[in-house]
Structures are given as C-alpha cells and as structure tokens.
Amino acid sequence: MTLNLDVSKLETHQDGIPQQTIEPSLSVSEFEQRVWLYHQQHGDGRSQYASAYHLTGEVNMGKLVAALSQLSQDFPIFNQRYLFNDALGLTKQGVEASLLRVDIENVVSLEQAMQHLMVLQNQPIALDDDAPIRFVLYSGDIDGVVLGVVTHQILSERMDWQSVFQRLSARYNQPSLKRDWEGASTGRSAHIGYTPLTPQSEIGNTCFAWLQSAQPDIVIEQSWPATPTHSPERSLLARKYRVSLQGSVLDDYGLSQPNKKEVLSVIAALFARYLAVNAHAQQFDLYLPYEVERRAFELNGAMIETGLIAVKVTDVFAPIERSSAEILAQLNLSREHYSASYHGQQGAALVTWLVDPSVHLQLDQVNAEKRLFAAAHPKFAVTLGVGLNCQGALVLELTLAADASPHIGAFMLEQFVALIGGKAASSLHLHESDNRELANVSNTTMQTHEQTQAAVEAAILAEFRTALASQTMAADDDFFDFGGHSLIATRVIGRLLSDHGIEIHINDMFSFPSAKQLAQQARVYQARVHQPSHFDAKAAVPSQRNPIALDKAPLSLAQNSLWKAMSKYASVGLNNIFNLPFALKFLDRVDEAAFGRAFHAILLRHTGLRTRFSTEDNQPYQQVIPVEKLAQYQWFWTSQQSEGLPVNDLLAQEAEYAFDLDNELPLRLRFVTDDADGAQYLSLLFHHIVLDEWSLNTMMDELALAYRCYVQGCEPQWPMQPRPFHEFARKQRASDVNQAHLSYWLNKFEGLPWAEPIFPAHHPLSVEQQVECGEGGWVEIKIPQRVSRQLYVLAKARSASLFNVVYAAIAASLRLLGAPEKLIVGTPAAGRLDADYFDTVGYFTTLGVQLVDFAGVKSIWQLIEQVKNSINDSMSYTDIPIDLIEEGLKGVDHGTEGHMFEVFIQLHAKNKFHGAFELSENERVRFQQVDPDKSESGLGLQFEVMEESIDGEQTLRVMMSYMNKNYSPAQVTLLSDVNRRLFEVFADCVAQDQDLDQLQEQVAVLEATACLAHKGA
Known part of the structure; x- marks a missing residue:
C-alpha cells in the first residue's frame, strides 16, 4: 500500500x-x-x-x-x-x-x-x-x-x-530550528577527466565476455534477491557483493598506515591482474577517481563515479609494488594534466572509492545503516568499490552489470580476496610457465583485436567502393573527395549496420572520412544472421506462387502525406504541383528504341513504378500492374511520334500534364528532336508519389547498365532483385506510428509561430499583385567556381557537408533580411531507416522540418555546427512526415493554408542528369539536364542546391523558386543578391570565423540600393 x-x-x-x-x-x-x-x-x-x-x-x-x-x-x-x-x-x-x-x-x-x-x-x-x-x-x-x-x-x-x-x-x-544555516550546497569544482553518462558496451562485446551468463535459469541464492527465483525481472538485475576484511591484510603491501590513494592504487593493481588472467590478457584498462575526498558529492550514494582518469596497467605480472606505484603516480598528477576530455575505453573496469552518506545521518536515538543496493544501470560492466570503515576494516564492493551471470559475483569476490591474501598462486595457478603461456595468449588476443579492426576497416572500405563506384579507393582516401555526400553516407551507414553489425554515427562520417579513421570510431556488434536485402529474381514476374504483387496495398506514411497535400492543392486549382518534370539534352546520338527497352527493364524490376493509385471507402491504396498487362499502358514515345512539335513547347506541355493515377502509369517518357540542329531531347515526367531523389539516382545507374546491354545486343544481368515498394508500405503501415519519434518533433516545434513571408507587407519593395494562387517563378543564383571550391574547403574544415554550409548561408541571408530568430525550414529527409529497401525505387522521402535558432549562435562557424547537428541528430526520427507533425501541433482539421514553414531547402547531390552512358572504352552518350520552366509554386521560397559534374568539373548553383503573392520581383532580386553575397562571405571564412552581426551592414547596403532602384523605376 x-x-x-x-x-x-x-x-x-x-x-x-x-x-x-x-x-x-x-x-x-x-x-x-x-x-x-x-x-x-x-x-x-x-x-x-x-x-x-x-x-x-x-x-x-x-x-x-x-x-x-x-x-x-x-x-x-x-x-x-x-x-x-x-x-x-x-x-x-x-x-x-x-x-x-x-x-x-x-x-x-x-x-x-x-x-x-x-x-x-x-x-x-x-x-x-x-x-x-x-x-x-x-x-x-x-x-x-x-x-x-x-x-x-x-x-x-x-x-x-x-x-x-x-x-x-x-x-x-530540532523541529523548531530557525533558518540560520548557510550550509546548503551551491556547487562544486568542475569535474576532472571522464564522467560517464551512458552504460558501456554490452558485456558480451568487451573483454569481460567470460563473465556473461551462460544459463541464467540456474537458481543460486544471492545477497539480493535473497530467495531463489526464476523471475526474469530478477535475472536481469545488476548485482552488488560486499565483503569486509581486517585492515591488517594490507600490511604485506607496506600500508600499515595507509592513505586512501595508496590503498586504491594497490587494490587497483591487484584487480587488474585478476581480471587480466581471466580475460587472457597481459595488460588491462582501468578507470580510477582523480579525487577521493569529494565523496559526499557522489549522487549515487554508493561510490565515486565522476571525475575519472584512464589508467592502463601495461604489465599485469609486474610486481604489485611497481604497478601500484605507477598508478599512484598518475593519480597524483596535477589537474592541468587532465584538462582534456577523456572518452570511455571499451571494456575498462572501474576501481573507485566507496561512499556512505549514512555517516552523516545523526538522528537522535536512531541508528542508520546503508543497505547494499545496486544501480539499475551501472555505467561499467565491472566495478570494484574500495573503502575503509570506521573500524579500520577494508571494505570491498563488487558490482556487475545486469547481463553478467547472476551467480558469478560471489565467486569473483571470493577469488579476489584470496589474491589479496597472497593465495593467488594456488587458486589461479600463476606459475612462471603460465605467465609465458598467458603472454602468448595475450599476443594472440592482440592479434585478434588487430584482425577485427582490419576486418572493420575492410568492410567500410568495401561499402565506400560500392557506394561511390570506385574500386581504386584506398583506406586512407577521403569519402567526400571521391564524390560522397550525405545521402550516400546514409546508405553506407545503413549497409554497415545491417550487413556487418558495424554502427557508425553520421557526424563521424564527416569528422573521420576515411575507412581507416572511421574504423577507429565504429562500434561492432556481435555477428548476426542477416537476411539479405533482396529476394529471388523470379519474384519480378508474378506467378501463382507469388500473388502478392497483385494485392492492394496501403500507401506508405510518406505517400499518404503527399496524398493529403494533393487534395489540398487541387482544391485551389494546383493539380500538377507534384509533377517531377525532368528534361535531358543528348550531346551524342542516342538509340531511342534501346532506351525504351532499357526503361522497360526498369519497370519490370521496380514494381513501384508500375503502380496505379485509387481510393476505396475514402481510403487511398496502391496496386501493382502485372507484367503481362503492362503493354496496355502507353508511357513511352519516340521522336517520330512527336514530330512537328517544337522542343520547348513539348517540354512545357509535358511538365503540366495531369496524371490520372487510377488509370495510367505515374510516368511518361517522350523523345523529341530539335528541327534546327537535330539534337535529341527527352522529357521524363514522374509523379512524385512513386519517386524520390534517392530512387532517381538508383534508377539512372540501372538505366545506364540496361541501355549499354541493349545497345550491345544482350540482356542486363542484375546482381540482385530489390524488394518491392508495396511490401515496405505494408510493413510500415502494419506498425503504429512511432510515438516517441512524433514526440521528438512536437516538442521541438511546440509554441513556435508558423510560416510568414520573409518580408512584411509594408516592406518598401512590396507591391500589390493580382495573381493566381500558386502562381510562381524561379531564378538561378550562380556561384563562381572560386566561391564553390572554397565552400567545399570550408565544409571539410568544419567537419560538415557542403549542404550544411550552403544551408547555413541561405538561413543567414534570410535572417539578415528579417526572417524570425527561430526560423522553421522545410528540409526533406531520405526516410530510409530500413537497409533492406535501400535499392528499392519508390517515394520514401519525408517532407520534414528543421529549426535554425539564431538565438544560440553568434558566428558563421557556430551556425554551420548547429545546422549540421540539427540535421544529423534528427535522422533517426525522419520516418515521421510533415502532415503528422502539423496535425499533432494544431489538430487534424487545422485548416492552415500551406505548411508550417515558409522556406524550403533541399540538396540535389551529384545530380545524375548530367553525365554519360558509357558504352565502351571509346564510346559514350553524353547528356545534360535542361532546367524546367516553373510557373507554379506551392511553397513560399524553395532553394534547390544543385551539386553537379559537368564535363568533369564540379559545379554548384542554387535554384530559387518563389510564390508570386508573397514576393515581388524586386524582393526576388534582393534575395538573390544577398544570398550570392553570403556565399562569398562564407567562402572567405575557412581560416577565420566571422560574427553574423558584422554582416548586417553589408546586407543593409544591398537592401538600401534595391529600394533606391525600386523608387526610380
């Protein structure tokens, strides 16, 4: 009760x-x-x-x-x-x-x-x-x-x-005590050294694996729980074991009148030897507290666990006097020596001083005794607490993590006490011959560790080479120098975790960009049986044994979000807002028939592209079109079928095509020839509901392979068959929305005002315009090669991506022109958290949001760091699309026009619409993208960062789309000029940071100049 x-x-x-x-x-x-x-x-x-x-x-x-x-x-x-x-x-x-x-x-x-x-x-x-x-x-x-x-x-x-x-x-x-006491704690000195916040690795992944429970259901009485039990809750508890020894046990170590650091050093040396023997190692890592007199500040009430220093006992079989003296010398080093931040060593044990706050409980006629109680989540797998009680006895408390055997602790402590008492030779068999054998084992262990590191490095390098299509890449080469970017980094990270059990953090990819460096940062999990991310290629053709392709499937969360937006925009006459119109100009002759066959192979391979969409009981669904019925749908036209149509007219006509998703394929490919010079153009139109940027790059790679095969008269041989998109949609919708992930976004944006135009209505450059809803335009912000190269250098210097740098520059430009201090920015995320679907073509991308908080940054470098961390730290939560975030903040029927953000920034990394189909060593078909003429916009301001390779040279440009009702022509020009200027300023900050406030005057001059020109017009 x-x-x-x-x-x-x-x-x-x-x-x-x-x-x-x-x-x-x-x-x-x-x-x-x-x-x-x-x-x-x-x-x-x-x-x-x-x-x-x-x-x-x-x-x-x-x-x-x-x-x-x-x-x-x-x-x-x-x-x-x-x-x-x-x-x-x-x-x-x-x-x-x-x-x-x-x-x-x-x-x-x-x-x-x-x-x-x-x-x-x-x-x-x-x-x-x-x-x-x-x-x-x-x-x-x-x-x-x-x-x-x-x-x-x-x-x-x-x-x-x-x-x-x-x-x-x-x-x-004294219940009537007055407030005349000034002893309340107000603070403490800064921690020296390492203070853990998180538990270390699972015990099976450390050198303490020999402590792992083999048969946890065996019932042996423990100190607590006191009674034998098969309860799974109790079998997964950390445990603590305590013993008190006469103080004279330390006499043999020259500690008849010991101080705390001397006692700690001797016990640490002995404990390192004991653990090393059982772990078959000749050296051992420990953590010890820098200070032992600050015991009252330890919040856990059990032992010192803050301000730790790392100590490596390099020879556990050296005389204890020598080992303990070396440890003591490190404990006595000056504070300045530990000013650097230490990071936890995997598999290190903590040897520390015990804490007993009960000695300060002096209640009248009451005895206070601290009970033996283990933390639910010990920071270390193995911890030995050392203390001297009021009677001068040596007290030892051994704590083992929950995944250690629940029966090993008492045995360990008993054996260690024997070692302290000089009985180690008989109980642990530490003869000289055993030492030599142990040395051999230790060498083998070290070799095994080196082999593991080499294997991790090799796995990372292999994934780098595959993702970047560069088999000559070496372990010391920079991932980003070979064409890597954040999308590819996400793919590599997912592959390493799912296929190899190697965990990499996205920030480490930028800070340690080579396979050799990254291997040192990786966390390796135990080997697991992995289900490959593909299935039998025969599944590409539906049969009686595989009827799933014909079933109706729900829309994925991202598709469903898009479907809602389609209805909203359609209600105001924007029916083509989610068209993805791409156009290519071929610089060499392309075989149109072979191209059509190649894309047909892509349709067979990726069911998501041959899918129709409809509703049933007001709920949308998708259904794959069987291969045998694909011929009933027209989706490809050659130049001969487009004769008489001017190129620009055809491209514009295709871009505005209204798809009937219930009755036709969500894509159209149409060739046209320019009568003036005979150049071939290709319009590739997709509905966004079946394609995202990741998929686009996958599709172009596979299209290049298939086209080469058909030109050479053979069928493409695929290394594997990707999983179908509708399978992903079923899997995702079968699970509830991850409420923890949704809460992450709701907590981040709760209470923030939603989208408003950057310029107020009374801005000097504002004009009243009678425009249709959704009417818009676009401009190109060109970035000179020198500036582009320096932005790359800045990104590398700040351990960030190029997108982080350009994103920060755009955000700073908008802030200097009047954007709110807390700027909500629409930012797409790959949305692919399941590596099994990395090779699947479909719409995974979630339209997400980020917060740029200018209250927390003062300089350009700080802003880049904030943007990088905000985007990277949110990647694990990007399965939540924007509609669920907006509905969570304002209700399902919030009725707000547009989205919660005014500004949208996205990256088109290593755009594969600029390139070539390689046919042979001396033959290729080159092509380049033709920018679409946008006349509609569903977003206030959209910045598309175009990272392209044209004729072997890296180029960078920004396409800015805008909504006419929010931005006048003069304001569009001002936005372009300020962004262009900020790119130049950022490019000059490689070696030295610059305060953002110092840029206000430059922007004010540009704005004043624009206003004068506007007045004179």
Whole structure:
C-alpha cells in the first residue's frame, strides 16, 4: 500500500522559514544539458540513482516526514525545474519553495522494500514538473524504517550528501530550528577527466565476455534477491557483493598506515591482474577517481563515479609494488594534466572509492545503516568499490552489470580476496610457465583485436567502393573527395549496420572520412544472421506462387502525406504541383528504341513504378500492374511520334500534364528532336508519389547498365532483385506510428509561430499583385567556381557537408533580411531507416522540418555546427512526415493554408542528369539536364542546391523558386543578391570565423540600393 502524503497539510513544527522565491531563469551548465538530453532520449530511469538506509531504534515517523519535506527550503536546487521550448532552448527555472513530497510504503520484508525501490528508480522523473529528488519511507513488518532516496544525475554538480543529511539530522533533532544555516550546497569544482553518462558496451562485446551468463535459469541464492527465483525481472538485475576484511591484510603491501590513494592504487593493481588472467590478457584498462575526498558529492550514494582518469596497467605480472606505484603516480598528477576530455575505453573496469552518506545521518536515538543496493544501470560492466570503515576494516564492493551471470559475483569476490591474501598462486595457478603461456595468449588476443579492426576497416572500405563506384579507393582516401555526400553516407551507414553489425554515427562520417579513421570510431556488434536485402529474381514476374504483387496495398506514411497535400492543392486549382518534370539534352546520338527497352527493364524490376493509385471507402491504396498487362499502358514515345512539335513547347506541355493515377502509369517518357540542329531531347515526367531523389539516382545507374546491354545486343544481368515498394508500405503501415519519434518533433516545434513571408507587407519593395494562387517563378543564383571550391574547403574544415554550409548561408541571408530568430525550414529527409529497401525505387522521402535558432549562435562557424547537428541528430526520427507533425501541433482539421514553414531547402547531390552512358572504352552518350520552366509554386521560397559534374568539373548553383503573392520581383532580386553575397562571405571564412552581426551592414547596403532602384523605376 502506498500513502502519498501532502505534507503541507501535516501538523508539523513550523520553523518560521519564509517561502523562498528563486530567480526565474538560471544558467544551465553543459553537464546539465548533456544529462537532460540523455534523459529525454531514453525516457527511463537510467540517469537516476537509488540508495537505501535502514533506520532502527526509536524512529519518529512524523518528525522524519516533516524534516524530509522541509529540505526544499534549505536547498534551492530541489526547487529548480528544467524546461525546454524552442524560443529559449533548455532553461532552468526556480519555483517557490514548497514542501517536498514524501511517500510511505507498507512492506512485509526488507526484500519487498528493495524491490519497490528498484521499480521506483526506473520511473523517470519529470524534470519540468517534479523535484529531481524523491523520498520514500518503508515501514510495516520490518525492524525500523527504510529510507529510500532516488536522485537524478542532473544534480551531480551541485549536491553533496554530507550537507543534505546533516541538515536533515538537524531538522529531525530540532523541529523548531530557525533558518540560520548557510550550509546548503551551491556547487562544486568542475569535474576532472571522464564522467560517464551512458552504460558501456554490452558485456558480451568487451573483454569481460567470460563473465556473461551462460544459463541464467540456474537458481543460486544471492545477497539480493535473497530467495531463489526464476523471475526474469530478477535475472536481469545488476548485482552488488560486499565483503569486509581486517585492515591488517594490507600490511604485506607496506600500508600499515595507509592513505586512501595508496590503498586504491594497490587494490587497483591487484584487480587488474585478476581480471587480466581471466580475460587472457597481459595488460588491462582501468578507470580510477582523480579525487577521493569529494565523496559526499557522489549522487549515487554508493561510490565515486565522476571525475575519472584512464589508467592502463601495461604489465599485469609486474610486481604489485611497481604497478601500484605507477598508478599512484598518475593519480597524483596535477589537474592541468587532465584538462582534456577523456572518452570511455571499451571494456575498462572501474576501481573507485566507496561512499556512505549514512555517516552523516545523526538522528537522535536512531541508528542508520546503508543497505547494499545496486544501480539499475551501472555505467561499467565491472566495478570494484574500495573503502575503509570506521573500524579500520577494508571494505570491498563488487558490482556487475545486469547481463553478467547472476551467480558469478560471489565467486569473483571470493577469488579476489584470496589474491589479496597472497593465495593467488594456488587458486589461479600463476606459475612462471603460465605467465609465458598467458603472454602468448595475450599476443594472440592482440592479434585478434588487430584482425577485427582490419576486418572493420575492410568492410567500410568495401561499402565506400560500392557506394561511390570506385574500386581504386584506398583506406586512407577521403569519402567526400571521391564524390560522397550525405545521402550516400546514409546508405553506407545503413549497409554497415545491417550487413556487418558495424554502427557508425553520421557526424563521424564527416569528422573521420576515411575507412581507416572511421574504423577507429565504429562500434561492432556481435555477428548476426542477416537476411539479405533482396529476394529471388523470379519474384519480378508474378506467378501463382507469388500473388502478392497483385494485392492492394496501403500507401506508405510518406505517400499518404503527399496524398493529403494533393487534395489540398487541387482544391485551389494546383493539380500538377507534384509533377517531377525532368528534361535531358543528348550531346551524342542516342538509340531511342534501346532506351525504351532499357526503361522497360526498369519497370519490370521496380514494381513501384508500375503502380496505379485509387481510393476505396475514402481510403487511398496502391496496386501493382502485372507484367503481362503492362503493354496496355502507353508511357513511352519516340521522336517520330512527336514530330512537328517544337522542343520547348513539348517540354512545357509535358511538365503540366495531369496524371490520372487510377488509370495510367505515374510516368511518361517522350523523345523529341530539335528541327534546327537535330539534337535529341527527352522529357521524363514522374509523379512524385512513386519517386524520390534517392530512387532517381538508383534508377539512372540501372538505366545506364540496361541501355549499354541493349545497345550491345544482350540482356542486363542484375546482381540482385530489390524488394518491392508495396511490401515496405505494408510493413510500415502494419506498425503504429512511432510515438516517441512524433514526440521528438512536437516538442521541438511546440509554441513556435508558423510560416510568414520573409518580408512584411509594408516592406518598401512590396507591391500589390493580382495573381493566381500558386502562381510562381524561379531564378538561378550562380556561384563562381572560386566561391564553390572554397565552400567545399570550408565544409571539410568544419567537419560538415557542403549542404550544411550552403544551408547555413541561405538561413543567414534570410535572417539578415528579417526572417524570425527561430526560423522553421522545410528540409526533406531520405526516410530510409530500413537497409533492406535501400535499392528499392519508390517515394520514401519525408517532407520534414528543421529549426535554425539564431538565438544560440553568434558566428558563421557556430551556425554551420548547429545546422549540421540539427540535421544529423534528427535522422533517426525522419520516418515521421510533415502532415503528422502539423496535425499533432494544431489538430487534424487545422485548416492552415500551406505548411508550417515558409522556406524550403533541399540538396540535389551529384545530380545524375548530367553525365554519360558509357558504352565502351571509346564510346559514350553524353547528356545534360535542361532546367524546367516553373510557373507554379506551392511553397513560399524553395532553394534547390544543385551539386553537379559537368564535363568533369564540379559545379554548384542554387535554384530559387518563389510564390508570386508573397514576393515581388524586386524582393526576388534582393534575395538573390544577398544570398550570392553570403556565399562569398562564407567562402572567405575557412581560416577565420566571422560574427553574423558584422554582416548586417553589408546586407543593409544591398537592401538600401534595391529600394533606391525600386523608387526610380
């Protein structure tokens, strides 16, 4: 039974302390930001600590509840809440000091109390509403009372147990105590070294694999749970084991009058030897605390786990005196030596000093004893806590992660105690011959590690070569120098994880762009049986054994979002807004018949392209057209069938074609010849619902292969058959929308104003225009080669992508012209989170949004970093399309015209509409893209970043489309000029950063010049 006490209504002694008002906005440290973000990402209790204290004697429950509840009046940190909104980011705000909540639980045993506390530890604290500390009192059929405390790691920098428990004791012992005490903790020195926020690798992926549970269902009594059980909940708990030894055990190590660092160094050297023997290694990595006297600040209430330094014991069989002296020397180094940030070593053990806050609980006529309690999510797989109690005894506490065998801990501690006592030779067989054998094993282990690293490097390089079509690429070569970009990087990352069990973060691709460098950053999972991302090629032709291709399938989330938008735009007369009109001009003669056969092969291969769309019971669906019925649909025209039509007229006519998706293919390919010079042109028109940019590049690669084969008189041989798109749609819609992913976006954009034109209505360049809804135009912003090259260099210098840099420059331009400080930008994402469908042609792209927060950046470099992190960090959440985000923010029937963003920025990376079909060593068919003439726009401002290779030279340009009703011709010119100027400024910032505020004057001059020209016109 739980009693939730409203302690403000209890009859308690009043101490006359006035209600305290704290400053409404407080600075948030970098550590608090990291902890808060980790807490939000995981949504569980892994950032929380629990500790338990058994109070016996004459415990006065009323006085204890009152004393606990009043701690908020002594410690302002308990009255602080962490709030996030897009206007201010993460803020820390104070609330009026109110009495802390204290829960009372009735239990029948100490074990039940521990079970309840473990559950409570895993219940996440709502940092925006609740205090970052919880108290619960357990009473009933037990001797005395158990005080349970759950604290959040976000308090680590500013709370110490000594102050809290001393004040608790004072309030308990003197209920009428006045507020004349200044001992509340206000802070601590900055952490030195490494402070882990996340657990290390699963134990099976470290050198502690020999501790992994082999048969977890074997029942052996443990210290807690105290009774044998087959409960799966208990079998997956971290466990702690404790032993006390007479202090004289240290005499043999010259520690008859030891200090804490000396004791820690000796035990660490012994523990490294013990672990190395069992891991078959000759050296071992440890972490130790830099300071052992700051014990009261450890929030976990168990052991020092902050301010750690990395120590490598290079020879575990060296004399203990020498090993411990080397460790002690590292502990005694100056603070300056540890100013750099350390990162966790995979498989390192923590040897640290124990913490016991119960010594500060001095309650009248009450004995306080700290209970043995393991954290739910230990930061290390193996931890050894070392301490000296008040009687001078050596106390050891061994903690093992939940995935270790639940029966190994007691054995380990017993064996280690034997090693400390000098009995290691008989129990561990550490004879000289064994040392030599172990050295051989260690060498083999190191060789195996090197082989693993080599295998990871080889796998990464192989994926690089495949993705970039460059078999000459070496392990030291830069991924981006060989034509890589963010879309290809996403593909490589997915392939490495799904096919090889190698995890790479997208940011690491930019910071460590070679296979050799990236292998050092990779996280390798255990080998797994992988289902390949293809199936039998016979599945391309439906048969009695494979009727699935004929079934009706739902639309994917992205397609469904597009379908909703189609209806919205159609209601205002924009029926062709989702046409994708492409046009190619061939510089060499192309065999049109062979081209038609090649594309027919693509249709057979990718069912998503031969799909019709309709509705049933007001619900849209898609259905694949069988191969045998494909001839009933016309989708291809040769030049002869287009005779008499001028090229420009035909291209414009095709671009505005209105698809009947229920009765025809969602694509049209039409050749036309220019009568003036005989040049061949090709109009490729697709409906967006079946094609995205990723698919376009896949299609062009396969089209090149098929065309070459048909010209040479053979059939194309595909290495595999991609999975059909409708299979993906079924799979996605069979699962519920990922609410955690949706919440990510809703939390990010809640409360932000939606789209408004960049310029206000009263802007000097504004003009009243009578235009049709959706009427628009486009301009090209040309970027000189020098500027383009320098933007590439800047991207590389900032470990970012070219798109990140250009995106930041465009956003800065708009901000300097009056865009809001918190600018919502439409940004498409690949939407391919499942590597099985990387080779599938279809519409996966999600129309997403990003937030550019100028309140948080002051310079160009900072802006690039923010853009990079915002885009890369959101990639895991890009399965959520824009319609679900908008409906989540404003309701299903929000009725807002257009989208929540005014500005849309997208990348066309390594545009494959500029290139050639390679037929032989000396023969090729060259082609280049013809820009479409856009007369409709569904977006206020759209920037298309075109990264192209023309005649072997990399070029960069930006196409800006605009809606006429929002932007006058003079404003369009101003936007172009300012963007062009910002590209130049960014290009000059490779070696030195520049404040964004310094650019305001340059933009003001451009704007004033435009206004003068407009007046004189």
